[in-house]
Amino acid sequence: MLKLNVGDFLEEGVWDVNCLRECLPLHIIQLILSVHAGFNGSGTDRYIWQFTPNGSFSVNSAYSSFFPAEVSVKWDWQFLWRLRLPPKVKTFLWIVCHQKLLTNVQRQKRGLTQVPTCPRCDYPMETIAHLFKDCPFSLAIWNCLQIGDSSSPDMMDFKEWLLGNLQSKRMVYNGLPWPLVFALYLWFIWKWRCKGIFDQRFVMSADPQQLIIQYAWEWFNANKPPSPSYMPSVVQLHWIAPTHGVCKINTDGSRNCDSGSIGAGGLLRDNYGAWIKGFSVNLGVGSVLEAELWGIFWGLHLAWESGFRSVEVESDSCVAVALLSGFTISTHPLFSLISCCKLKMQADWNCSVKHVFREQNVAADVLASKSSVFGPGVHYFTEVLDCLVTCLAEDAIGVSRPRVVAA
Numbered sequence: 001m002l003k004l005n006v007g008d009f010l011e012e013g014v015w016d017v018n019c020l021r022e023c024l025p026l027h028i029i030q031l032i033l034s035v036h037a038g039f040n041g042s043g044t045d046r047y048i049w050q051f052t053p054n055g056s057f058s059v060n061s062a063y064s065s066f067f068p069a070e071v072s073v074k075w076d077w078q079f080l081w082r083l084r085l086p087p088k089v090k091t092f093l094w095i096v097c098h099q100k101l102l103t104n105v106q107r108q109k110r111g112l113t114q115v116p117t118c119p120r121c122d123y124p125m126e127t128i129a130h131l132f133k134d135c136p137f138s139l140a141i142w143n144c145l146q147i148g149d150s151s152s153p154d155m156m157d158f159k160e161w162l163l164g165n166l167q168s169k170r171m172v173y174n175g176l177p178w179p180l181v182f183a184l185y186l187w188f189i190w191k192w193r194c195k196g197i198f199d200q201r202f203v204m205s206a207d208p209q210q211l212i213i214q215y216a217w218e219w220f221n222a223n224k225p226p227s228p229s230y231m232p233s234v235v236q237l238h239w240i241a242p243t244h245g246v247c248k249i250n251t252d253g254s255r256n257c258d259s260g261s262i263g264a265g266g267l268l269r270d271n272y273g274a275w276i277k278g279f280s281v282n283l284g285v286g287s288v289l290e291a292e293l294w295g296i297f298w299g300l301h302l303a304w305e306s307g308f309r310s311v312e313v314e315s316d317s318c319v320a321v322a323l324l325s326g327f328t329i330s331t332h333p334l335f336s337l338i339s340c341c342k343l344k345m346q347a348d349w350n351c352s353v354k355h356v357f358r359e360q361n362v363a364a365d366v367l368a369s370k371s372s373v374f375g376p377g378v379h380y381f382t383e384v385l386d387c388l389v390t391c392l393a394e395d396a397i398g399v400s401r402p403r404v405v406a407a
Contacts, residue, residue, distance in 0.1 A: 010037065017376045033284030033376055034262060034294070036337040048331045055331035083166065083179055086219055089187050096186060097162055101128050119197055129158035131193065138189050144209040145185055176216050184212050236400035237359040244271045246350075247308040249299040251315050252364035253291025254371065260285045263371025264295030266364050267388075268303055273396030277302060278381040278388070280371045292317035293337050295368065296324070296353065298378060300344040309349040314356045316365075321355040359401035362391045 009019050015037075020029045048055035051065050077097045080090055095101050104126040108116040118126040120137045132138055156164070170178035188211065195202040205211055242248040251266035262285065267278035279298055283291060296315055303311045315321055324345065328338050345351045358365065366387055384392065 006037065014377065029376070030261070030284035033282070034286035034290050036340065046330065048333060054329060055333050056329065080166070083183070084177065084223070085180060085183050089183050092187055092190070093166070093183055096128060099128055101190070103128055103131055120193065132186055132189055133158065133161060141189070141208050142185065145181060145212065173213060176213070176220060180220060181212065181216050184216050188212050232404050232406055234402045235405050237357055237403050238398050238400045239273070239360050239395035241271050241273050242312050245310060246271065247276065247303055247311045249303050249311055249313045250361050250364040251295035251299040251313065252361055252368040253288055253295045253317065254368040255288040255291055256372065261372055262286045262288065262291040263368055264291045264298065265367025265371055266295050266299040266302070267367060268306065268308070273392070275384045275392055277306060278367055278385070279378060280367045280374055280381070281378045282371045282374050282376045284376065289317070289319055290334060290337070291368070292320040293323070293334060293341060295364070296320060297337065297341050297344070300341065300351070302380065304344065304347065304349070311349065311351050313351070313353040314361060315353065316356055316358045316361045318355045321353055324353050357403055359403050362401070363388055363395060366391060
C-alpha cells in the first residue's frame with residue numbers, strides 16, 4: 001500500500017471507496033470524499049495558505065496562527081458595529097474591548113511612561129478594568145447610573161461585564177436602551193479622565209451622571225429610525241418549466257451541522273416537468289459551499305452523459321452561482337472544483353447557470369437531504385423515488401409556495 005499513488009485510489013475521477021477502506025480509517029475517508037481530484041480541468045497541484053478563506057497569504061492570519069490557543073477563545077466583538085450608538089463611540093468601544101486603550105499600564109508597556117499608577121486614585125496599576133469598573137471615581141458615577149438588577153462590576157470578569165451590559169435588552173429612564181447609556185458611561189469616563197490630566201482648567205461636573213443621560217437622550221431622539229416605508233410581503237414562487245427541447249437541471253447541497261457531513265442531489269426534467277433522471281451524492285465531511293458546487297458538477301455531468309445539449313442549471317446557492325459566473329483566484333480552496341464546473345459549462349452545448357429561491361428548488365433539496373441515507377459516492381436514479389412523487393407533481397402543475405420578502 002505504501003507504494004500506491006493518489007491516482008490508484010481514483011476510478012474515472014471518482015474516489016474508490018473500497019480501496020480507501022483497505023488502508024484508511026472511516027473518519028479520514030469522510031474528509032477525503034469531498035476533495036476534488038482526478039477530473040480534467042482540475043489544474044496543477046499548488047500550495048495555498050490554509051489560514052484564510054481564499055487561500056491567499058495575509059500577515060494577520062500568519063500572526064494568529066502562532067497563537068492557536070488565543071484564537072480559539074477569542075471574543076467576538078463584531079456585534080458592536082450593529083449597536084445603535086454614535087459612530088465615534090463604536091470605534092472607542094472596539095479599542096476598549098480589544099484591550100488597546102492607552103491607560104498608564106498600556107503606556108508603560110509601550111515605553112511612553114514609567115509610572116503605571118492611576119492618575120485619579122493613585123492605585124498602583126491603571127488597567128482598563130480598573131479605569132472603568134474599579135476606580136472609586138468611576139464607581140461613584142456608575143452607582144448613580146445603575147437601575148436595579150445589574151450585578152456590581154467588581155463581582156464580574158471585565159470582558160463578561162462589558163459583554164453583558166452591551167448586549168443587555170434593558171430599557172432605562174423611560175425608554176433609553178441600557179447599552180447606549182453604558183457605552184456613553186465608558187466614553188465619558190475616558191474623556192473626563194484625559195481632561196483631568198491634560199486640561200488644567202477642567203472642572204468636573206457636580207452631576208456627571210446627568211450629563212451622560214442628557215447626551216444619551218439627545219442622541220437617541222436625533223437618531224430614531226424613520227418609519228418604515230415598506231412592509232414585508234409574501235410572494236408566491238413556483239418551479240418554472242424550461243422551453244421545448246431544453247433540459248432543466250435543479251441541484252442543491254446539504255450539510256448536517258452536528259456531524260459536518262455533506263451531500264448533494266439533483267434531477268433532470270423536461271419542459272412538461274416530467275422526471276428524466278436524478279442523482280444523490282454522499283460527500284463525507286466538508287462545507288455547504290462544497291456540497292452546492294458538487295451538486296452543480298454532477299448535474300452537468302449527468303446531463304452531458306445523457307446526451308442533452310441544451311440545458312439550464314438552477315441552484316439556490318447565490319454564492320456558488322457567483323463563483324461560476326466570475327473570476328476565481330487560483331489559490332481559492334475550491335478552485336479545482338470551480339474550474340471543472342466551468343469547463344463543463346463551456347463544453348460544446350448551450351448551458352446556463354442561474355440562482356433561484358429555495359421554494360423553486362424543492363425536489364433537488366429532497367435529494368440532497370437524502371444523500372446521507374446512501375453510501376459514499378454518487379448514486380443515479382432512473383426511476384422516481386417515493387419521496388419525490390408529491391413535489392414533482394406539484395411542480396408540474398405549477399403549485400406555488402410562499403416566501404416572505406421586503407416589498
